Amino acid sequence: MNANNIFQLDGEDIPFRSGQTIMQAATHHGTYIPHLCWHPDFAAHGSCKLCTVKVNGRFGSSCTTEAQPGMNVENRTAELDDKRRTLLQMFFVEGNHFCPSCEKSGNCTLQATAYELKMMSPHFDMFYPDRPVDASHPDILLDFNRCIMCSLCVTASREVDGKNVFAMGGRGILGRRIHINSESGKLADTDFAATDRAASICPVGVILRKRKGFAVPIGERKYDLAPISAQVKEAAP
Amino acid sequence: MNLELETAISPEKLRRVAIDPVSRVEGHGKVTILLDDDNKVHQVRLHIVEFRGFEKFIQGRPYWEVPVMVQRLCGICPVSHHLAASKALDMMMGVKQLTPTAEKVRRLMHYGQILQSHALHFFHLASPDLLFGFGSDVAARNVVGVIAAHPEIARKGVLLRKFGQEIIRMTAGKRVHGTGSVPGGVNKSLAPDDRAELIKDIYQMVAWSREAVGMIRNLFEQNLAEYNEFGRFRSAGMCLVRADGAMDLYHGGLRARDIDGNTLFDHFNYGRYWEVIEEDVKPWSYMKFPFFKSLGPDEGSYRVGPLTRVTQCDSIPTPLADKEREEFMAFDGGSVTGATLGYHWARMIEMLHAAESIKDLLHDDDISGHDLMATGQRQERGVGVIEAPRGTLIHHYRVDENDLVIRANLIVSTTHNNQAMNTAVREVAKKYLNGREITEGLLNHIEVAIRAFDPCLSCATHALGQMPLEVAIVGADGTVIDEATRDHRGLTHEIHNIP
Numbered sequence A: 001m002n003a004n005n006i007f008q009l010d011g012e013d014i015p016f017r018s019g020q021t022i023m024q025a026a027t028h029h030g031t032y033i034p035h036l037c038w039h040p041d042f043a044a045h046g047s048c049k050l051c052t053v054k055v056n057g058r059f060g061s062s063c064t065t066e067a068q069p070g071m072n073v074e075n076r077t078a079e080l081d082d083k084r085r086t087l088l089q090m091f092f093v094e095g096n097h098f099c100p101s102c103e104k105s106g107n108c109t110l111q112a113t114a115y116e117l118k119m120m121s122p123h124f125d126m127f128y129p130d131r132p133v134d135a136s137h138p139d140i141l142l143d144f145n146r147c148i149m150c151s152l153c154v155t156a157s158r159e160v161d162g163k164n165v166f167a168m169g170g171r172g173i174l175g176r177r178i179h180i181n182s183e184s185g186k187l188a189d190t191d192f193a194a195t196d197r198a199a200s201i202c203p204v205g206v207i208l209r210k211r212k213g214f215a216v217p218i219g220e221r222k223y224d225l226a227p228i229s230a231q232v233k234e235a236a237p
Numbered sequence B: 001m002n003l004e005l006e007t008a009i010s011p012e013k014l015r016r017v018a019i020d021p022v023s024r025v026e027g028h029g030k031v032t033i034l035l036d037d038d039n040k041v042h043q044v045r046l047h048i049v050e051f052r053g054f055e056k057f058i059q060g061r062p063y064w065e066v067p068v069m070v071q072r073l074c075g076i077c078p079v080s081h082h083l084a085a086s087k088a089l090d091m092m093m094g095v096k097q098l099t100p101t102a103e104k105v106r107r108l109m110h111y112g113q114i115l116q117s118h119a120l121h122f123f124h125l126a127s128p129d130l131l132f133g134f135g136s137d138v139a140a141r142n143v144v145g146v147i148a149a150h151p152e153i154a155r156k157g158v159l160l161r162k163f164g165q166e167i168i169r170m171t172a173g174k175r176v177h178g179t180g181s182v183p184g185g186v187n188k189s190l191a192p193d194d195r196a197e198l199i200k201d202i203y204q205m206v207a208w209s210r211e212a213v214g215m216i217r218n219l220f221e222q223n224l225a226e227y228n229e230f231g232r233f234r235s236a237g238m239c240l241v242r243a244d245g246a247m248d249l250y251h252g253g254l255r256a257r258d259i260d261g262n263t264l265f266d267h268f269n270y271g272r273y274w275e276v277i278e279e280d281v282k283p284w285s286y287m288k289f290p291f292f293k294s295l296g297p298d299e300g301s302y303r304v305g306p307l308t309r310v311t312q313c314d315s316i317p318t319p320l321a322d323k324e325r326e327e328f329m330a331f332d333g334g335s336v337t338g339a340t341l342g343y344h345w346a347r348m349i350e351m352l353h354a355a356e357s358i359k360d361l362l363h364d365d366d367i368s369g370h371d372l373m374a375t376g377q378r379q380e381r382g383v384g385v386i387e388a389p390r391g392t393l394i395h396h397y398r399v400d401e402n403d404l405v406i407r408a409n410l411i412v413s414t415t416h417n418n419q420a421m422n423t424a425v426r427e428v429a430k431k432y433l434n435g436r437e438i439t440e441g442l443l444n445h446i447e448v449a450i451r452a453f454d455p456c457l458s459c460a461t462h463a464l465g466q467m468p469l470e471v472a473i474v475g476a477d478g479t480v481i482d483e484a485t486r487d488h489r490g491l492t493h494e495i496h497n498i499p
Helices: A022-029 A078-094 A109-116 A152-160 B063-073 B078-092 B100-132 B143-149 B151-172 B192-222 B224-229 B270-275 B306-312 B319-338 B342-362 B418-433 B440-452
Strands: A006-009 A012-015 A052-055 A058-061 A072-074 A140-142 A166-169 A177-180 A207-209 B015-019 B029-035 B041-048 B236-241 B253-257 B263-268 B277-280 B289-292 B381-388 B391-399 B405-411 B469-474 B480-486 B493-497
Touching: A006 A022, A012 A022, A052 A078, A078 A109, A152 A166, B015 B440, B029 B418, B029 B440, B041 B418, B063 B078, B063 B391, B063 B405, B078 B100, B078 B151, B078 B381, B078 B391, B100 B143, B100 B151, B100 B192, B100 B342, B100 B440, B143 B151, B151 B192, B151 B342, B192 B224, B192 B319, B192 B342, B224 B319, B236 B263, B236 B306, B236 B381, B236 B391, B253 B270, B263 B270, B270 B277, B270 B381, B270 B391, B289 B418, B306 B319, B306 B342, B306 B391, B319 B342, B418 B440
Parallel strands: A006 A072
Antiparallel strands: A006 A012, A052 A058, A052 A072, A140 A207, A166 A177, B015 B029, B015 B469, B029 B041, B236 B253, B253 B263, B277 B289, B381 B391, B391 B405, B469 B480, B480 B493
16 A cells, blocks of 8 residues: 555545545445445446535535545535535435334435435425335345335346446436336346345345244344444445 | 203304313313303203224334334323233234243232322322312312322322332333233233332332222212212123122123113123124214113213222122122212212222232232243234223224235224213202303313213323413303413412403
8 A cells, every 4th residue: 555545534544556446445444424325336326315425615426536645525514414414304304214113224325324414304395206115026025115226236236246226317306216127117027135245235125034023132233232333444435 | 962052052152161171080082161141051062072092093003013012002091002002912913822931020010000090190190189079279170289289199109000000111111102912912921020019118109098998088088978979870791700700800701781770781702792783973072972772872871980890790809899889889878889089099099909910919929930921813904902001991903914914903992981070060060160150170070070980081191290281261252251261380370350
């Protein structure tokens, strides 16, 4: 690693390898930058905008901005966290996120991020979109109510599983949604399998193993053990 | 059942008194009373003014989500719904027998719930009426007044409830709305540290529960005539019993007796409950009126809950509670077994039974076992019945081949008691209100009768001590004659005479 490859993140020295993004370097170092659509195993998507930081005073997505020596990056400032909280509130009202009865509760990136950023209410009017579930597959349930359009399932299915089961389609907040690549539009009519990488990639409660909900007791779920900001190393590339 | 005051012949000529909302009960309801110019009562109705849509919006959801979702019906006894749904889905999964650890953990959770719910009702909601008098000063007739006048009683009530809530937290993960019970079993057993913690205090809880039984017995001894006659009426009843006829609050067959104590059905398989129970609807209430099919809607209403369970079981399978049951049954020649206020006594006997059962379970090593789940041959439907704190609770689901719920039917405890509560308030209205000037104290008598059943009117969270109350007496020509108000703190009552 080049000794000059260091930038400042909230006053802390962050070393990086050439070609790494701010997000990759920070995650490798163990510093949390809030994010939803970024995953260390895949190329950055840059769509959720939650990882927006200020680079030398200008806004930029940390998952797509390459780290440069001497950069001054602001991350967990009141101003940025306030904007992130607003983004989260919009995510919550765009879908149907009912944490009290959701089996992903305690293991959900969206919920954990909302706790991290101290989101206390949805603030905006709920959209209550009509998004029917797809329960056709024998092993997997798709509950689109909770989709945040991160595209990770699309990428994982295409790049790792080589199947192209999912695709993003439609326009507008209510029109845009995940489509299933089969004649019927049902998951049962694809070659999707519970062992696929895409089956375990969803950061929220859309792609679920059937008949396994609530198997892990409260207190032992991922984010019961530590807040999301304290589990950065696990996501390190 | 008393239907004579259900509908007045000429309501347009009568004035209306409303208790809206009824306070110190779970949920929201109101009572309307129609009186003539001489204050003679012509009509009394307990209305449930909330509408809940759980049976509808659970449709289309995956079945394993149901025990966690439907418990949100209630903030007081969610464990009942959590367990009844789990039992129904056990049946749907074809699980005929849970593992010993799973059944005992669920029972522990349930007894913890019975303990906390009964303690809440007796000490927080009912004791102000019983300790200070039904028509006593309203400024003190609340839990704050109990804390001031009887701090030791209030403290025990708080700690009993807390102990029950801790059991729920340790078995379900949270004090309210946990996830411990899943279709086919449980997701955790009792941790050894938690078990040791509970064992430390359980003997005190048993002792305090015994004291509570003694306390309500003393109140009966001191006010026997009034307590025995208050809202008294004859009623049929239904509850679960164990195969040997003993009380079992978690599982068993249905036992029903008619108004004369004759058996209508016994050890009936609750998986076919619709063969013996039907639901009637009335245009003035959102709550249905269940009845025994064999007796029809007019004669077939019945009571559920502590009074029915304690009087209809052959025994209670814990020694201290069974001894109290025997004394209760024999007291004053058995007169209390038919008294509406007998519910309070029976409820405390059940609290003692719950405490003793908890003690036994804590000393059973299965409670910390590791074999948590059972499997079976999948069925299309499942029915789960449990004796919730307030009475028999029925959950019924049909699930399609894709694991989604396509039909749900819930008959909650308070629904079974709908007609019984209406009858009780009519009896009280006839005796205490007829021909008298309406006062807050007199109206509270109506609420005392409702509270005896410990109804959960919405199966939702409640606003203890903070419910505003407005009562208006409207003349036959529509003018307001009298008005009573209580502010949001629930502490003040004023009667204004409007010229």
